[in-house]
Amino acid sequence: MNRKLKHWAGSALIALLSGGVIAAAAAAQSSEAVSEAGGKSLVQYLQKGEGRITDPAPGWDYLWTEVIIDITVIGILFALMTAYFIWRYRRVPGGPTVGSGPTLSTAAAVGWVVIPTFVFMADDFFIAANGWVLWNKYRDVPAERLEVQLESGMYSWDYTYPNGARTQNELIVPAGKPVLLRMTSRDTLHSHFIPDFRVKEDSMPGRVTYLWFLPREAGKEHVITCAEYCGVMHSYMAGRVIVKTPEEFKAWYDATGDSTRKSS
Amino acid sequence: MNLKEWIFTTDHKRVGVLYLIGSIAAFIVAGVMALLMRLELSAVGPTITSNPTSYNVWLYAHGAVMILGFQIPALTGFFANYCIPLMIGAKDVAFPRVNALSVWLFYVGIVLALLTFFVPDPPDVMWTGYPPYSTITTGNTALYTFTVLILGFASIIGGVNFLTTIAYMRAPGLTWNKLNIFVWCTLAAFVLQLIFVPVLGTAVTLISMDKYLGTHFFDPTRGGDVLTYQNLFWFYSHPAVYVIFLPFFGVLFEIVATFAKNRVFNYKAVVFGGIGGIVLLAGEVWVHHLYVSGMVDWIRVGQMVTTLLISVPVGLMLIGLVGTLYKGSITFETPMLYALGVLFLFLIGGLTGIPLAVTSLTLHLSDTYYVVGHFHYVMAVAGTFSIFAGVYYWFPKMTGRMYNEFWGKLGFWITFVGTNIVFWTMMDIGVKGMPRRYYDYAHFAQFEPAHKLMTIGAVILGVGFAIALLNWIIGAIKGKPAGNNPWGSMSLEWTTVSPPPHGNWPSPPSVSEEWTPYAYGRR
Ligand code: HEM
Numbered sequence: 114m115n116r117k118l119k120h121w122a123g124s125a126l127i128a129l130l131s132g133g134v135i136a137a138a139a140a141a142q143s144s145e146a147v148s149e150a151g152g153k154s155l156v157q158y159l160q161k162g163e164g165r166i167t168d169p170a171p172g173w174d175y176l177w178t179e180v181i182i183d184i185t186v187i188g189i190l191f192a193l194m195t196a197y198f199i200w201r202y203r204r205v206p207g208g209p210t211v212g213s214g215p216t217l218s219t220a221a222a223v224g225w226v227v228i229p230t231f232v233f234m235a236d237d238f239f240i241a242a243n244g245w246v247l248w249n250k251y252r253d254v255p256a257e258r259l260e261v262q263l264e265s266g267m268y269s270w271d272y273t274y275p276n277g278a279r280t281q282n283e284l285i286v287p288a289g290k291p292v293l294l295r296m297t298s299r300d301t302l303h304s305h306f307i308p309d310f311r312v313k314e315d316s317m318p319g320r321v322t323y324l325w326f327l328p329r330e331a332g333k334e335h336v337i338t339c340a341e342y343c344g345v346m347h348s349y350m351a352g353r354v355i356v357k358t359p360e361e362f363k364a365w366y367d368a369t370g371d372s373t374r375k376s377s
Numbered sequence: 378m379n380l381k382e383w384i385f386t387t388d389h390k391r392v393g394v395l396y397l398i399g400s401i402a403a404f405i406v407a408g409v410m411a412l413l414m415r416l417e418l419s420a421v422g423p424t425i426t427s428n429p430t431s432y433n434v435w436l437y438a439h440g441a442v443m444i445l446g447f448q449i450p451a452l453t454g455f456f457a458n459y460c461i462p463l464m465i466g467a468k469d470v471a472f473p474r475v476n477a478l479s480v481w482l483f484y485v486g487i488v489l490a491l492l493t494f495f496v497p498d499p500p501d502v503m504w505t506g507y508p509p510y511s512t513i514t515t516g517n518t519a520l521y522t523f524t525v526l527i528l529g530f531a532s533i534i535g536g537v538n539f540l541t542t543i544a545y546m547r548a549p550g551l552t553w554n555k556l557n558i559f560v561w562c563t564l565a566a567f568v569l570q571l572i573f574v575p576v577l578g579t580a581v582t583l584i585s586m587d588k589y590l591g592t593h594f595f596d597p598t599r600g601g602d603v604l605t606y607q608n609l610f611w612f613y614s615h616p617a618v619y620v621i622f623l624p625f626f627g628v629l630f631e632i633v634a635t636f637a638k639n640r641v642f643n644y645k646a647v648v649f650g651g652i653g654g655i656v657l658l659a660g661e662v663w664v665h666h667l668y669v670s671g672m673v674d675w676i677r678v679g680q681m682v683t684t685l686l687i688s689v690p691v692g693l694m695l696i697g698l699v700g701t702l703y704k705g706s707i708t709f710e711t712p713m714l715y716a717l718g719v720l721f722l723f724l725i726g727g728l729t730g731i732p733l734a735v736t737s738l739t740l741h742l743s744d745t746y747y748v749v750g751h752f753h754y755v756m757a758v759a760g761t762f763s764i765f766a767g768v769y770y771w772f773p774k775m776t777g778r779m780y781n782e783f784w785g786k787l788g789f790w791i792t793f794v795g796t797n798i799v800f801w802t803m804m805d806i807g808v809k810g811m812p813r814r815y816y817d818y819a820h821f822a823q824f825e826p827a828h829k830l831m832t833i834g835a836v837i838l839g840v841g842f843a844i845a846l847l848n849w850i851i852g853a854i855k856g857k858p859a860g861n862n863p864w865g866s867m868s869l870e871w872t873t874v875s876p877p878p879h880g881n882w883p884s885p886p887s888v889s890e891e892w893t894p895y896a897y898g899r900r
Pocket residue numbers: 408411412414415436437439440441443444448503504505749753756757758761799812813814815816835838
């Protein structure tokens with residue numbers, strides 16, 4: 114085989130191989146998660162259990178694992194190739210003292226652009242599509258929900274419930290019902306971050322932003338923390354989501370209508 | 378050495394060295410800030426200061442000085458000045474006096490940045506300066522504004538100079554297709570600077586107008602909008618990432634080609650696909666910094682796609698770099714060690730950016746230590762290692778002397794260990810929920826051991842950097858004479874004496890038909 118043809122074929126082979134490995138890894142990953150999730154893809158995973166409320170938080174973990182596997186495979190491929198080249202082409206006594214890297218033919222040069230471009234783009238679009246599916250989940254709020262107004266300020270989270278009940282730094286919610294926060298700020302930027310529910314969004318003066326999550330287990334508490342630098346005491350701007358049973362919640366809610374409840 | 382000669386110099390090499398000294402000084406100051414922050418975070422609760430504002434000021438100074446005072450000036454100030462005229466066979470830059478103005482403006486900027494530690498109410502607005510806080514803080518936002526303006530201005534007049542120099546002052550026979558990759562990278566970086574710095578200038582000017590002159594650009598109660606600032610800021614500051622990335626990749630290409638004694642793999646793909654692709658995409662991805670800022674949904678999804686597509690040109694450049702090792706004859710002196718270190722660690726930095734491109738994943742990751750870990754892998758690790766690699770690489774050219782190889786390698790390995798301890802741990806606790814810009818973490822006390830570990834890592838890292846700095850100082854004073862071309866490179870800068878005289882060559886060089894800066898072992 115002539116040399117140029119060999120380079121060309123070699124290039125194509127490596128590119129296709131790496132593309133194949135990425136695709137295979139992605140497929141293996143989804144099928145592995147399939148058994149666990151009972152679905153076939155992120156879409157099906159999120160839609161599983163028609164009629165039941167599903168929330169984005171487990172979807173986040175799912176997509177995170179998928180993306181981490183994807184980038185780990187790419188990273189290891191590149192690292193192995195680099196390590197192999199470094200070892201294989203190190204200068205040895207008596208060996209060549211100059212390199213003999215190939216001059217690529219036009220076809221090979223173009224191939225080395227087009228093929229990797231398509232491989233990378235395939236992976237990009239695969240990730241983007243999944244990201245978009247999960248994104249829609251995050252932004253479409255179920256109709257049946259508890260809607261709470263949040264006003265953030267230096268340095269507290271002030272919640273107002275539909276019946277006028279107010280709390281500070283304690284977001285009291287019933288288990289099993291989606292909670293929608295409509296957020297604004299009376300001074301600087303803040304970001305209402307609940308790590309356990311994998312969600313945050315900035316609040317600011319002049320605009321209303323929102324986020325939602327699904328508290329699952331009664332009796333649990335979840336840290337709320339401020340994720341956007343808002344001033345001197347930024348790192349102390351914390352609160353808790355307190356999840357009650359629907360009955361407990363109702364009792365509390367009915368008792369506190371239009372009163373103000375303060376706590377630290 | 379005559380001080381007056383240095384102050385009034387218009388020689389591009391001296392201007393370059395002045396840039397190097399200033400940016401390394403900035404690196405040391407900002408590095409000390411990093412150590413102070415790490416000490417403060419080594420335990421829950423107040424440790425070395427009980428005033429959160431002190432921490433916030435250190436963080437402001439660390440971020441602003443590392444980016445605006447160290448990385449951008451080191452890459453587009455020092456390397457560009459020192460190397461570009463030599464690489465293209467020119468006697469000097471096109472406008473030597475403008476060049477001198479640029480370096481002294483840079484020093485004014487550095488002095489302004491250092492004033493942070495002397496004014497009564499130092500800026501505490503972070504390097505991003507987001508309003509409303511930056512317009513209501515008692516801290517000195519004006520100082521932030523002027524520091525950014527001066528440093529930005531210094532950089533764009535440098536840009537005009539280098540675009541002209543590269544276009545008109547190449548040696549006879551040195552066609553565009555024979556330019557060093559580093560020259561292409563710098564050219565692209567300056568194009569980005571020229572387009573985008575004015576936007577940053579506007580943004581930071583408007584916050585000071587809001588704060589001191591009573592305007593309401595960002596005040597919604599008077600018809601302004603807080604988000605506009607963030608858009609303007611990142612409209613510049615994302616491309617700024619490439620202003621750092623491109624030249625440091627350029628430096629890597631020079632080093633890898635020289636120590637592998639090999640031609641650059643698929644030169645045109647690197648230049649037009651890689652560098653060109655980045656320039657094209659640079660301005661369309663800024664919203665990935667605003668994924669949780671309350672932007673409309675469609676633009677968040679749209680820029681997820683453009684952001685992910687950045688992987689294409691970056692991938693092409695990486696293939697070019699790794700491909701240059703293929704069939705090389707590789708040796709492992711200190712500059713190459715740093716460069717190869719980047720080849721591995723940049724994979725971590727680059728690939729951990731992919732989750733951050735995905736809008737839905739950032740709803741959890743944004744503004745956490747995961748982000749801090751990610752961008753430190755890109756800038757503090759890959760960027761800084763490349764700068765160190767480059768300084769080691771051109772050290773014999775600049776000084777005519779050799780640094781100490783043993784200490785060079787030792788410094789590298791210590792730094793390598795330290796960076797991974799610090800920045801890997803950052804990403805780990807970030808995914809678990811640790812938010813960034815925290816003076817204290819009382820409600821995340823479970824991360825205390827990780828924070829302790831990072832403090833230890835930061836000390837190790839500091840030792841590694843200190844070894845490199847001392848190695849340069851000692852080498853410059855009493856290193857062994859290095860000869861004109863110790864690495865056996867083909868590139869033009871090695872054809873003159875070390876250090877090169879004013880005017881660079883006794884008679885201007887010209888290059889032959891077959892010559893390229895990477896024409897090793899032609900068959
Ligand atoms: C030398 C070792 C370094 C250490 C130990 C270190 C450590 C840190 C720490 C602890 C933070 C604060 C995180 C927070 O509170 O949110 C930080 C922020 C930052 N660092 Fe570094 N850093 C180092 C080097 C660098 C370098 C070389 C750069 C160069 C670009 C850099 C750029 C930044 C930036 C831009 C920020 C963000 C500032 C902000 O949030 O406004 N760092 N670093």
